[in-house]
Amino acid sequence: MKRTNTQKVKLGLFVIFGTIIFVVAVYLIGQRQNMFDKTYTISSYFQNVNGLQRGNNVRYSGINIGTVRDINMLNDSTIRVDMNIQEGIIAHIKKNAIATIGSDGLVGNMIVNIVPGRGESELINDGDIIESFSKIGADDILSTLSVGSENAAILTADLLDVTSAMLNGKGTVGLLLNDTVMAQDLKSSVKNLKTASYHASQTIDELKDIIASLKTNDDSVLGMIMNDTISGERLKNVVVNLENSSLEIEKVIAQTNELIAETKESQGAYNYLVKDTSLVNGLKSTLKNIDEGTAKFNENMEALKHNFLFRGYFKKLEREQKKEAKQLAN
Structure with a gap:
């Protein structure tokens, strides 16, 4: 069966439109993957990439x-992530930049x-390598919540056990609640x-008043001592x-002790009087x-008083003594 010209035209248009769509798709995909632009490669090391895949976007300050x-696992705790960066952005990124892995929105791609x-x-x-910072992922958060x-x-x-024991009167707290x-x-x-x-507060207030009165009252002895500088001096x-x-008293006592010791040890009159029996x-x-x-003298004097030779003399002397006593009394 021969094809007509109309069918050939339709087939040609279909092939042309399909080719155009394919070229546009390849261009858009290549443009997104930076296949047609000059790029620089930088890398960073992570412990966990949290589901990051090849072809995911790289952003700097919120800009793609x-x-x-590429994503390569070097060992059980280190993963290397290689990134293609546009040539025009390299001039703005410094070596002290930090790479982190996040999500594009709440449920978007990493x-x-x-x-x-x-x-x-x-x-x-x-080819430079920048520092990385691993954020806490959703899995870690869920694990922590669990x-x-x-x-x-x-x-x-x-x-619940403690509360039931307390209600049943067990333990010190239960005893306090039920007794x-x-x-x-x-x-x-x-x-x-x-x-x-309350009484302690009153006592403290009274002490404050007493102290205040002592500071201001100069009539009392303690107040004078506290406030009068002359009395203090x-x-x-x-x-x-x-x-x-x-x-000085201590010195005198010491000297007296020395004198007594010397007297006891010396051979003077004191030692002679004290020790010579x-x-x-x-x-x-x-x-x-x-x-x-003295007793005999008194006896002799009493005998003389009664002797007839001296009796008059002693009576005369007694009368004069009584007369002087009366004059002194008057």
């Missing part, structure tokens, strides 16, 4: 500047965000504490004089003789 070229570094630094070159929910469930069960006698004792104790604190002088006197006995006998002589 390239795509992920992307690489390059954050400018702080301070001055050199511009990045082709552990937290489990701990919360365990804590709730423990709280009315102890509750009354606690109320009494609190009341006594309040009373004691005099008191200081008295204390100094007392200290000096005590020192014969002298003591002689003094005793002398005193005894004096006493006996």
Whole structure:
């Protein structure tokens, strides 16, 4: 069956439109993947790429500047991500920039965000490696929430056990909640504490008033001592004089002790009087003789008074003594 010209024209138009669509698609895809532009390659190391894939976008300060070229796992904890960066953007990226992995929106594809570094630094070159920062992923957050929910469930069960034990009167807190006698004792104790604190406050106020009166009242001895500088100086002088006197007394006592010691050890009159027993006995006998002589003298005088030769003399002497006594009395 031969094709007509109309069919041939339609086939030709279809091939032309299909070719145009294919070229446009290839251009758009190549444009997105930077296949037709000159690019620079930079790399960064991550511990977890969180689902990042080849061809995902690379952004710098929120602007798309390239795509992920390759993802290679170097070991169990290090993943290398190579990125194609547009030539015009390289002049704005410095070596202290930091690469992070995030999501494009809440549920979008994973992307690489390059954050400018702080301070001055050199511009990045082709093949350089920049620092990376791993953010907490959604899986880590969910894992943490799971552990937290489990701990919360365990804590709730423990709280229920504690609450039931308290309601049943077990333990110290349960006893306080259920024992009315102890509750009354606690109320009494609190009341006594309040009373004691009130009296303590009153006492403190009175002490403050006393101290204030001492500071302002110069009539009392303590107030004069506290406020009168002249009296304070005099008191200081008295204390100094007392200290000096005590020192002098100590010196005198020391000298007296030395003198007594020297007297005890010397061979002078004192030592002779104290230690010589014969002298003591002689003094005793002398005193005894004096006493006996005095007694005999008194007896002789009494005898003379009764002698007829001296009787008149003694009577005359007695009358004169009585006369003088009367004159003194008048």
